[in-house]
Amino acid sequence: xxLKSSIKLGLISALIPFxxxxxxxxxxxxxxxxxxAKKYNVSIEDIKKANNIKDEKKLxxxxxxxxxxxxxxxxxxxKVEVVEETYTxxxxxxxxTIAKKYGITVKEIMxxxxxxxxxxxxxxxxxxxxxxSEKKKEEKxxxxxxxxxxxxxxxxxxxxxxxxxxxxxxxxGVDVSILEKLNDIPSNQWLKAxxxxxxxxxxxxxxxxxxxxxDLENCTxxxxxxxxxxxxxxxxxxxxxxxKIREINNLPSSVKYVDSGQKVCVAVxxxxxxxxxxxxEKRETLKEEPKVKEESPTKEVPMPKKVEPKVANGDSLGxxxxxxxxxxxxxxxxxxxxxxxxxxxIQTECGAPVRASEDGKxxxxxxxxxxxxxxxxxxxxxxxxxxxxxxxxxxxxxxxxVTKGETIGSAGRLKNxxxxxxxxxxxxxxxxxxxxxxxx
Numbered sequence: 001x002x003l004k005s006s007i008k009l010g011l012i013s014a015l016i017p018f019x020x021x022x023x024x025x026x027x028x029x030x031x032x033x034x035x036x037a038k039k040y041n042v043s044i045e046d047i048k049k050a051n052n053i054k055d056e057k058k059l060x061x062x063x064x065x066x067x068x069x070x071x072x073x074x075x076x077x078x079k080v081e082v083v084e085e086t087y088t089x090x091x092x093x094x095x096x097t098i099a100k101k102y103g104i105t106v107k108e109i110m111x112x113x114x115x116x117x118x119x120x121x122x123x124x125x126x127x128x129x130x131x132x133s134e135k136k137k138e139e140k141x142x143x144x145x146x147x148x149x150x151x152x153x154x155x156x157x158x159x160x161x162x163x164x165x166x167x168x169x170x171x172x173g174v175d176v177s178i179l180e181k182l183n184d185i186p187s188n189q190w191l192k193a194x195x196x197x198x199x200x201x202x203x204x205x206x207x208x209x210x211x212x213x214x215d216l217e218n219c220t221x222x223x224x225x226x227x228x229x230x231x232x233x234x235x236x237x238x239x240x241x242x243x244k245i246r247e248i249n250n251l252p253s254s255v256k257y258v259d260s261g262q263k264v265c266v267a268v269x270x271x272x273x274x275x276x277x278x279x280x281e282k283r284e285t286l287k288e289e290p291k292v293k294e295e296s297p298t299k300e301v302p303m304p305k306k307v308e309p310k311v312a313n314g315d316s317l318g319x320x321x322x323x324x325x326x327x328x329x330x331x332x333x334x335x336x337x338x339x340x341x342x343x344x345x346i347q348t349e350c351g352a353p354v355r356a357s358e359d360g361k362x363x364x365x366x367x368x369x370x371x372x373x374x375x376x377x378x379x380x381x382x383x384x385x386x387x388x389x390x391x392x393x394x395x396x397x398x399x400x401x402v403t404k405g406e407t408i409g410s411a412g413r414l415k416n417x418x419x420x421x422x423x424x425x426x427x428x429x430x431x432x433x434x435x436x437x438x439x440x
Contacts, residue, residue, distance in 0.1 A: 027063040032056070037114050040067045041127065044114070089124040100162065102128050103190050149183065154198035161193050173232035173256060174199050200256070219248075219265040221364055227260050234258070237368035238266045239398065267363070267398065317428065319438045321357035322404055324388055324424055325411060333434040342432040343387065343425030350392070350420035352411040356402045357386050357426075357439075365394050372423060373415075376408050382428075389423035390414055 025036060033056050037044045047053070050066045087098060095106045095118045106118065112129050120126070157172055165179045165187040176187045182198040191197070223234060231242045231251075246253065248265045258264055327348030334341045360380035367374050372389030376396060379385055392412030396402060414421045426433045 023067040023069055025065045025067050027059060027061055027065060029061050031059065031061075033059060034114070034116075036065065036067070038127075040069070041112075041114075042068060083130040085128045085130050087126045087128050089120050089122055089126060091122045093120065093122070094118070095120060098126065098128070100190060102130065104129065149198055151196050151198060153202055154182070155200045155202060157197045157199050159191055159193055159195045159197065163191055164188055165191075165197065168197050168199075172199055173230040219267065221265075221267040223264045223266050223368070225258060225260055225262070225264075228257055230257050231255070234264060234266065238364075238366055240266060317433075317438075319384065319426075319428070319433070320440045321386070321426065321435075321438050322355065323439050324354050324357050324386075325352050325422055327352075327421060329436070330414070330419070330421065333432075333436065335432060343389075343423050344435050345390075345414055345421055345423055347414065347419050347421040348411050350411060350413075352420070353407045354388055354391060354409045354411055354422055356404055356406050356408050357424075358384070358404050360384075360386070360402060362396050362398055362400045362402060362408070365396055365398050371415075373412060374409065378402065378408075385427045387423070387425035387427075389425075391422065392420075 023040070025040070027036075033044045033047055033053075037047055044056075046068045047065060048056075050068045053059070085102075087102075089098075095109055099106045099109055108129060109115070109126060110118070113126055157168055159168070165176055165183070165185060168174070169176045169179060169187075179185075179197065179199070180187055182200070185191070221238065223238070225234075231245055235242045235245060245251070245264065245266065246255070248267075323346075325346055325348045327346045329344050330347045331341060331345035333344050354376075356378055358378075358380045360378040362376060363379045363385075364375065364377040369375055372387075374389075374391035374394050376388045376391065376394060377385060378388075388408065390412050391409040394409045396408045402408060411420050411422050413419070415423070424435055426435045426438055
């Protein structure tokens with residue numbers, strides 16, 4: 001056999017296995033080398049080399065490309081170990097959320113799909129490597145190594161969706177290090193929906209003491225929750241700190257929650273200058289509680305019952321207030337057996353400036369009362385209080401002194417309506433006044 005024949009035979013022998021390992025693909029409209037590489041789980045460079053392509057831009061519809069298929073022992077091994085699943089990207093998805101869903105890393109998804117960046121779009125298809133055998137091994141290890149926890153002795157939090165102890169910490173306010181010790185789980189371990197997490201031993205409940213009545217006497221804002229709530233969440237609602245709440249209510253550092261109906265003093269002011277405002281989530285009105293003078297223990301004087309008049313009129317009081325916004329009254333004041341609406345709804349333009357009706361001091365500014373949305377309460381002279389609800393934005397903070405006509409926020413959406421406007425309420429001490437009798 002001649003030398004030339006030997007060389008030709010050698011080349012053919014070398015090409016036969018390669019041709020057997022290649023697949024032919026016809027380029028379609030809109031195709032790119034990156035899309036084709038993802039589809040066949042090969043690299044762009046492999047396709048370029050197999051087809052002697054130097055410029056990706058020269059790819060044309062109808063071209064036939066040889067797609068190299070990897071069949072090495074290593075690849076066969078991977079195919080056996082890795083089970084693959086195709087995931088269609090939905091609106092709002094990110095690689096991070098998808099990675100968490102399948103218990104893998106973002107890098108694993110990117111590497112497996114030959115991605116250069118983390119950009120994904122709704123409708124994209126991603127191949128997700130599912131390491132089933134490895135997962136089962138880890139789960140078995142966890143079952144053996146994780147000690148059983150008696151949840152009956154714990155304050156328990158149940159995950160509605162999957163998450164880690166870090167997510168539980170953010171939702172409950174309990175420090176991550178405490179959660180790790182109580183549950184013997186690393187903070188970054190992914191937990192399935194329905195997993196129970198121990199937040200604290202139940203014995204800590206004994207230390208949770210309700211604020212003493214004398215602690216509430218000098219309060220300007222008293223919060224009465226309708227469900228168990230953390231001090232951290234109360235602090236966020238009223239733009240204060242947990243430290244300040246603990247100091248005002250004489251609460252030890254071990255107390256992190258208050259129960260439903262357990263009144264908490266949120267702000268303190270000189271009692272000679274201000275009366276109490278009780279904020280109750282379950283009611284749709286603000287209720288003032290005047291301080292009652294203590295009588296001598298030797299005298300038994302019956303306390304008069306606090307009666308709230310069904311019809312209130314401010315004409316005889318000589319009170320005149322500016323309109324907080326210009327607009328149409330779409331829900332009037334009404335306080336009877338059928339309807340209890342202790343203010344008026346004023347319809348106006350969305351985002352219209354809301355102004356203080358009189359000089360005064362802001363005693364509440366926030367969104368802690370769901371019935372009113374963003375809310376501002378201003379204390380004026382002579383025991384007068386004005387309330388501004390359904391605000392889109394708030395421009396003032398608690399403690400600020402405002403003047404008549406000063407912008408305190410902007411109009412938002414009225415409750416159960418597509419129209420914009422505000423809720424406006426006026427009180428003289430504990431008595432609600434019909435705003436229409438005092439506005440000019």
